[in-house]
Amino acid sequence: MLDSNKQTGFTAMATRLNKLRSAMPVSLNIDLAPGSKLATLMRAWLLSLVGLIVFALLWQGAANNIDTSLGKFPGPQEVLEQSKNLYSEYQRDQQNERDFFARQEARNADRLASDPDADVSIRPYTGRPTFVDQIGTSLLTVAFGFVIAMIVAIPLGIFCGLSQAVYSAINPIVQIFKPVSPLAWLPLVTMVVSALYVTESTLFSKSFITSGVTVALCCLWPTVINTTVGVAGVDKDLINVSRVIRLPPLQHVKKIVLPSAIPMIFTGMRLSLATGWMVLIAAEMLAQSPGLGKFIWDEFQNGSSDSMGRIMVAVLVIGILGFILDKLMLMVQRYVSWDKTNTLR
Amino acid sequence: MQNYLELSNVGIEFKTNNVPFKALDQVNLKVSKGEYISLIGHSGCGKSTILNIVAGLYQATEGGVILEGRQVDSPSPDRAVVFQNHALLPWLTVYDNVALAVKQVFKGKKSRAEMHDWITHNLELVHMTDARDKRPHEISGGMKQRVGIARGLAMEPKVLLMDEPFGALDALTRAHLQEEVMRIHATLNNTVIMITHDVDEAVLLSDKIVMMTVGPSATIGEVLHVELPRPRDRLALAKDADYNNYRQAVLRFLYDGHQATH
Numbered sequence: 001m002l003d004s005n006k007q008t009g010f011t012a013m014a015t016r017l018n019k020l021r022s023a024m025p026v027s028l029n030i031d032l033a034p035g036s037k038l039a040t041l042m043r044a045w046l047l048s049l050v051g052l053i054v055f056a057l058l059w060q061g062a063a064n065n066i067d068t069s070l071g072k073f074p075g076p077q078e079v080l081e082q083s084k085n086l087y088s089e090y091q092r093d094q095q096n097e098r099d100f101f102a103r104q105e106a107r108n109a110d111r112l113a114s115d116p117d118a119d120v121s122i123r124p125y126t127g128r129p130t131f132v133d134q135i136g137t138s139l140l141t142v143a144f145g146f147v148i149a150m151i152v153a154i155p156l157g158i159f160c161g162l163s164q165a166v167y168s169a170i171n172p173i174v175q176i177f178k179p180v181s182p183l184a185w186l187p188l189v190t191m192v193v194s195a196l197y198v199t200e201s202t203l204f205s206k207s208f209i210t211s212g213v214t215v216a217l218c219c220l221w222p223t224v225i226n227t228t229v230g231v232a233g234v235d236k237d238l239i240n241v242s243r244v245i246r247l248p249p250l251q252h253v254k255k256i257v258l259p260s261a262i263p264m265i266f267t268g269m270r271l272s273l274a275t276g277w278m279v280l281i282a283a284e285m286l287a288q289s290p291g292l293g294k295f296i297w298d299e300f301q302n303g304s305s306d307s308m309g310r311i312m313v314a315v316l317v318i319g320i321l322g323f324i325l326d327k328l329m330l331m332v333q334r335y336v337s338w339d340k341t342n343t344l345r
Numbered sequence: 346m347q348n349y350l351e352l353s354n355v356g357i358e359f360k361t362n363n364v365p366f367k368a369l370d371q372v373n374l375k376v377s378k379g380e381y382i383s384l385i386g387h388s389g390c391g392k393s394t395i396l397n398i399v400a401g402l403y404q405a406t407e408g409g410v411i412l413e414g415r416q417v418d419s420p421s422p423d424r425a426v427v428f429q430n431h432a433l434l435p436w437l438t439v440y441d442n443v444a445l446a447v448k449q450v451f452k453g454k455k456s457r458a459e460m461h462d463w464i465t466h467n468l469e470l471v472h473m474t475d476a477r478d479k480r481p482h483e484i485s486g487g488m489k490q491r492v493g494i495a496r497g498l499a500m501e502p503k504v505l506l507m508d509e510p511f512g513a514l515d516a517l518t519r520a521h522l523q524e525e526v527m528r529i530h531a532t533l534n535n536t537v538i539m540i541t542h543d544v545d546e547a548v549l550l551s552d553k554i555v556m557m558t559v560g561p562s563a564t565i566g567e568v569l570h571v572e573l574p575r576p577r578d579r580l581a582l583a584k585d586a587d588y589n590n591y592r593q594a595v596l597r598f599l600y601d602g603h604q605a606t607h
Binding site: 235238241245256338339 | 435
């Protein structure tokens with residue numbers, strides 16, 4: 001039983017709470033009832049967390065039982081440690097770079113002070129690329145290859161979808177080159193790039209172009225195929241509307257075909273980007289061009305007791321970046337798509 | 346004014362898997378300006394094929410279509426089509442759907458302001474001004490069909506072709522839209538060819554009902570002139586003897602001897 005004093009205290013608190021609640025903006029009205037949006041979201045998060053924890057435990061268990069010549073297979077603990085190491089290596093390198101430029105500047109200033117006509121030179125920093133640098137290179141390379149591929153693939157797909165004749169002409173080529181592994185292309189691309197890409201400019205290195213072109217060759221096809229299907233599948237009635245009002249070809253593509261085919265084009269682009277990302281790592285490993293692939297290969301050749309842990313970090317980073325790239329494409333698709341109600345996954 | 350639109354000896358043959366199939370044979374029809382024509386017949390008898398030939402979307406393999414003294418050989422806004430499933434572009438608003446056609450058809454003939462007024466005028470004609478900024482998925486089936494009709498009318502066609510325009514609508518909405526079409530036809534006095542399955546609709550709206558025989562090699566079986574005075578009122582007509590005679594004539598044609606063989 002509550003005595004009256006306590007009860008008034010309780011009611012007072014309740015009133016105060018209610019006042020506080022009504023003062024809160026509506027958006028803070030949190031609904032945790034089962035089936036509500038937030039509850040479903042939290043449930044989903046919780047389940048993913050459970051999945052991750054179970055995976056980590058299984059991984060740890062398995063890792064403890066795998067012995068290799070380089071020691072035990074790295075478990076989550078080891079990977080966490082190595083990722084910290086890799087990051088501090090990056091920070092150390094950044095510091096080195098700053099120090100290097102500071103020293104250089106001081107030296108140059110000194111020489112200029114003693115002799116205003118001195119020929120001072122500014123040299124670039126030549127540290128070994130760190131893990132973070134390699135990530136940057138890989139992302140840049142995949143972006144380069146992907147953009148080239150899309151510039152070719154989307155118009156090609158539109159032509160194939162619009163014209164049965166073009167489709168019949170191009171389809172065999174697509175079907176033949178689609179299953180070709182990047183590693184088969186790589187030697188050829190390397191030779192061609194070395195022969196054709198002769199320039200003084202240091203903007204793009206040869207290895208960058210080689211990996212980029214290999215990526216492009218492999219990630220062309222999903223977009224070509226999906227764009228073709230999307231364009232060929234435009235509603236017949238809408239095409240008839242376009243014919244009745246006599247839209248010129250370019251307008252027809254812009255106003256009728258592209259909006260209709262956007263979902264399929266994006267499906268193709270997402271598949272392409274995923275393929276490109278996978279191809280890139282393999283290309284970098286084989287071509288010894290800078291990037292995550294080379295990082296893995298170098299660690300493998302290095303063969304220290306940390307190597308496997310460091311490779312595992314790279315594996316996870318590759319996976320996470322691939323995931324993020326796909327999400328980015330999805331965001332672009334949401335932005336471009338006219339049908340905002342459509343759930344995209 | 347006579348023979349505004351003429352179909353003479355129109356026939357068409359389709360090839361499916363290299364097997365020729367004659368869908369239409371010897372179709373002859375004369376339409377005067379301002380006439381409202383209904384095409385009625387069993388499913389698959391080639392009504393839509395005739396409409397598509399007049400629209401220029403199909404090419405007749407025999408004979409031809411002449412509109413105002415000129416042969417029809419390709420699609421044109423002259424012969425606007427209202428499609429059965431509205432065929433609105435889902436990514437454009439009601440206004441933009443009509444605007445797409447208007448901007449294309451009147452490019453260089455109307456100024457921007459004139460085009461805007463013309464689009465608005467046509468939306469008013471079908472009572473869709475309030476929903477002008479809505480997308481097709483946000484409006485009902487009847488409203489979509491209204492927009493489809495507005496788009497057709499906005500092309501200022503010589504002939505408006507309607508392919509079962511009310512086929513996908515519920516009875517009440519259909520009745521309502523029929524009234525609208527009668528009102529618009531009375532105002533604009535445009536030439537209309539409409540495909541329908543509905544005997545009442547055909548009698549209520551048309552000046553001429555063109556009854557098709559069953560394919561293959563379908564052709565026009567009979568043409569019924571509906572000489573009911575306009576404006577027509579569906580409730581008053583329900584008891585009208587002439588109206589019921591027309592209805593029975595169409596029904597008799599459809600159910601006597603011209604039934605689908607399957």
